[in-house]
Amino acid sequence: MTTTLIVLPLAAALVVWLLPLPGRAVGTLALLVALVEVALWAVAVAGFGFDEGLQLQDRQSWFSDLGVSYHVGFYGFSLWLVGLTVVVCAAAIGYALWVNRERGRAYHGLLLFLMGSIVGVFTAQDLLLFYVFFEAMLIPIYVLIGVWGGPGRVRATATFVIYTMAGSLLMLAAIVVFGLSQGTFSLVDSGTSSNEWVFLGFLAAFAVKAPIFPFHGWLVAAYRESPPEVAAILSGVVSKAAVYGLVRIVIAKFPEPVDDFQVAILAFAAVGLVYGSLLAFRAPDLRSVTAYSSMAQMGLIVLGLFSLTELGVNGAILQSVAHGLVSATLFLLAGMVETRTGTSAFSALGGMARGRPALSTVLMTTGIIALAVPGSVAFAGEFLILAGVYDVGWGWAAVGAGAIVLAAMYMLRLISAVLHRAPGIDVRDEAPDLRAFELLLVVPLVAALLFLSAWPAAISEHSFSIGSSAAEATE
Amino acid sequence: MIAGAWLCLLAPLGGALAITLLGESSSRRTAAWISTLSVFVAFGGAVASFVGLLGRDHEEREVVTTAWTWLATGSFDVGLSLLVDPLSVTMMLIVSGVGGLIVLYSIGYMHGDPEERRYFAYMSLFVFSMLLLVQAGNFLLLLAGWGLVGLASYLLIGFWHERPAAVAAAKKAFVMNAFGDATMALAFFVLIWQTGTLDFETAFEGAGGMSQTVVDLVALGLLGGAVAKSAQIPLHTWLPDAMEGPTPVSALIHAATMVTAGVYLIVRAHPIFELAPSISDLAAGLGAITLLVAGLVALVQTDIKRVIAYSTMSQIGYMFLGAGLGAYGNGMFHLLTHAFFKALLFLAAGLVIHHLANEQDIRKMGGLRRAMPRTYVAFLVGSLALVGIPPLSGFFSKDSILASALASGGYGQLLFAAGLAGALLTGIYTFRLLFVVFLGEPSPLVHEHDHGPAHGEGPWTMTVPVAALAVLAVVGGWIQIAGIWHPFGEWLDPIAVGREHLALVEPTVTQDYVTSALAVGLGVVGIAVAWMLYGSRKWAVPRFAAVQETLEHKFWFDELYDAIFFRPAVFVSGLVRGGIEEPLIGGSISGVTLGAREAGGALGDAQTGYLRTYALAIAGAVAVLVVVFITVQ
């Protein structure tokens, strides 16, 4: 099952690249594959035993003398992250279909390839395999932004690639050293290590991916220049690869270095949270606000992870899913606004609520959940994270609580700038409300958010079981 | 009874969802009626719960019902639980009852607005949120309701979102409330780590074992939220601005229900506040300060709604005073009566505004009594109740609070004096409003809109709720007469934790009479002063420039907050962007590319192009290797 989930999109990508189908047909095929993925994932959830540790495993030996194997499987929390992936990617593919991208075959193939590699990242239980999928994520993003992106795409792509590669190479070195010293590359079989350099190597890669301040230089340009659906995947899903890596590898395998560096990492995460919020508060357009907000939220999530408490880590997973959905929806909505007005700059927008009830409702609902209004799933995640980090010191929780207020400020500013007051220069009366297909893309995401808001325990109670080594490492 | 509670909670939510999903396919009228009926159904559910509780013994009047586990991880779990006890049922009745009347009123008031459906969806959402808040069986769910109420308030204040002033006011309200949410969350973190749970009962038990500092912190965090939500000083500046919303919104949210949530919280969490007497005293003190400041500012307001808004702030100050001193029952009693007469005043003001085509400036009004006689009566009833003239409701409730203050020792007596001063101010500003708007010669504006007595003062959907509230404002206080019969106090007794009676202080009969005499006397003096200044205009209005300035600028709070919070935030943000972000992003990338290029250039210099250089390099390398192989084994 797990291998199917990984291979299906990859195989579909190949098919799409090879078969000479016309534009819309390719998109429809890709969307169908994505929906099948979602269905398969749902089946996996239905049969999942949340108290039983690693499940749905597939294992094949690869380089037996090194101890490298093809080993994939699901934990509770990775199941939710994969769910996030398949849902967001399906919405993104649907969006690409709707917008009818040029060179559709290449485009949809790349999206499918991306989806497959991300699922691989979340399910890999062998370090080398993890690395392969981690790098494989990079290639489609590089091409997608570099070819189909906005005016500043070359610089954005170069920056993105340089940052990511720098982190990844450090991680590769760390992987090699760790694997050789442990005698095996399998995450399940290997024990823990107290080597600080190896720990830092891994941390570097995930710090860039998340991103954690100050390794975020690639963030804003990449989110601004990429096509909206790629930005949705980037901020909603790819950044969570860092979360998975931090939980599965860093925290689980390096207990002593994590303890030693805990305060430093918490500090960087807290700085990122405040820094991102402050910059979001002044950012001049939809994309930048969502980008900085993303950075702030990832800072919050890392804060939760490194609280090393049950509350904090579970909250981090819950928040990862919540933020993934929120961020993806916001980017898709930004794309929809951009196609109608040609811009996402606040100075040219405004008053879009008039005559557009669907856009108004969806954007407001998403924005309000984004700012973690109490009662929403984002609030539940944030509450758990801050409750967890309170145990490390009340100051961390106070900083986080302050960030709640900042989030209210910048999100309301975003909502008002787009929807309220007088219509902006670029807002024409003819710009239509959200069409049926567009609603079909975003409404499921929003519905998922509302469902989780009514029942966040769905995720928080079903993430970590007694048997998983990741859970043992926390607390 | 349990079913009643769930029905009460879910009916308005169902209404909101129905209106949203039906969208444009329902007529505006239909949406309005869906919303109104959903709130009345909620009221029915509340009555059912009330009757159910009445049928039980004193000790058994506390029922918790849980639907499912909302949030859980490991040992910590929070259920979606409702608590049905006298306190929550009282609030349910007020919210759904007064709420229902106000939503009914909105049908007439909002008639013709193109976005009526959105309005009614938001109103239903608000009622649901407020009910969630008062019915929550644990602190987290209460916080959820708390936040959703803030959200609904934002949506409704900013309802006419094409007006920048409305949008700004909505944001301000939300952000100030978010601050309160943050302090409450911090208090909850402490509770979780100290007691392991956020359920009311278990948390209250565990609170007994906490050190004084810790309990104080928890109480302070809760107080922060209460102060923000109830617009007490220092987190009060959002309330007057909130008058940008439609008048029924002001009546429901900013008079009868949302702003009273802070009082509810203090009463609900009274075990914690009792363990932290310094914080309770702080709450009472803030209430006293607020009631004075708000009363003073109300004296110079020229917008009819803002006078009433400041009046609300002031009256909630009384409730905080009562709750802070331990007179929980009296505080709740005043909450109840205040809901009646304040909503009445707002709705009557709404009739005036509606009649005068959205004019709210009282300086343009005057002599409206002739054109709107019944509205005048309603306004008069509300004003009398507000000032506390017997036998109207405000008399019984306000004076009970003041009596409890008098009975609470030195500090209480200081607050008692403040409360009396407030009574005088209340008399003056309330009747200033009445006289300026309704008495005297009709102003030019009033003449313009005078369509003759046949025109009526509004549709039945507007006049009936006003009439109903007027009746309630008159008789609502008769359920508790200090010193004689206390059914309301006894009704609330079961929520006391660890003792028989809820109230911490019981004034003596003498204190009751003295207080009432003084308060009524001062109120009447206030009315007389207002009459001399604004009614018969025998005295000139004293104008001291500095005092006038300060009052008009509402004691400069807005300017202060702008300087302390908003400007620095903008400044720091700009600084961060210019000083850190831009160099970081620009610098790191050009740094990397420049570095790479220079390294490449340096290495490139080794490619001289001379064959002999290369040959020499090879020869040299070989020589070194030879030496190495010979010397190293």
Add this chain to the structure above:
Amino acid sequence: MLGPDVAWYLIVSAILFSIGTAGVLLRRSPLIVLLSLEIMLNSANLALIAFARLHGGHDGQIFALAVMAVAASEVVVGLGLIVAIARKRLDLDVDRLRVLRG
């Protein structure tokens, strides 16, 4: 064994190698450089044969044949380059031919 000690062969090989190296490094004409390279290769061949004689096996001799084959191919390429350069009427001077530089 017939003839002088293997050591003397190695000494001759070393001398030839140094002469060849000196020629490569110090001469300016590419033709002479090629010649010197040939001398170096032959010195290596001599050393290989000498060691083969020393150890009694034939490995060195076979390897020397391989070296000869490589030398021949390399000379062909080198001479071809030199003829091409001469045809272009460029100076046959190693110090002047430096277009391929970084």
